[in-house]
Amino acid sequence: MNFSERLDLAMRQAGYTQGKLAKAVNMAQSSVNKLLNGASGSRKTVEIAKALGVSPEWLSTGAGEMAKTEPSNIRETSLKAAIWEEMDRDEDEFVEIPLLNVALSAGDGSCELEESSDFALVFRRYYLKRMGVPESAAKLVRVSGQSMEPMLNDGDVVGINLQETSIRDGKTYAICQADLLRVKTLIATPESVIIRSLNRDEYPDEVVPRSDFNRNVRIIGKVFWSSHSW
Incomplete structure (x- = not known):
């Protein structure tokens, strides 16, 4: 799976619409739509993964398990x-x-x-x-x-x-x-x-x-x- 497919899977499993995810991570719905239609990554990957309850590494590269195995203390940075x-x-x-x-x-x-x-x-x-x-x-x-x-x-x-x-x-x-x-x-x-x-x-x-x-x-x-x- 590529980034867009992993994001789509995570959103469906978490019950997130494009609008809901956009609001959760403070980005435009059109930007979420681009991520679902071929974009290969985002500077908000960690924040998106946290909202959807999946591993940031899995969402970003496909490596490791989809679900987080332990709580994450990742904070937003530049x-x-x-x-x-x-x-x-x-x-x-x-x-x-x-x-x-x-x-x-x-x-x-x-x-x-x-x-x-x-x-x-x-x-x-x-x-x-x-x-x-x-x-x-x-x-x-x-x-x-x-x-x-x-x-x-x-x-x-x-x-x-x-x-x-x-x-x-x-x-x-x-x-x-x-x-x-x-x-x-x-x-x-x-x-x-x-x-x-x-x-x-x-x-x-x-x-x-x-x-x-x-x-x-x-x-x-x-x-x-x-x-x-x-």
């Missing part, structure tokens, strides 16, 4: 990882990770990033800790195109660690190149960096001299998690 870090970790089990978008930088290659105001996914703090990802360094990016098929499809979302920007051969990274946000496997050689797609039949390796790579490509972070649509 839904940014840096703010959640200031909260009592013993009280709060989940953190919401925002999506990064690229703000065009007039072709100078600076590739400015900004957080989406309306999209985030919920992760357990324990999972981030187990993966070695600091909460403040955890962000999401969206895959564009078919170059990483069959592992990742166009529109899939990956989690990245902003603190891991050194190339570890064969690992997958989010990079900015010519004002484009790309998800690619990187391989370093003494003289160059290979930018590799998984769909190598249609997208051959890009071999970039190290000097050009350092000048024109920015490594945003290493991928630690991925979604996959079918």
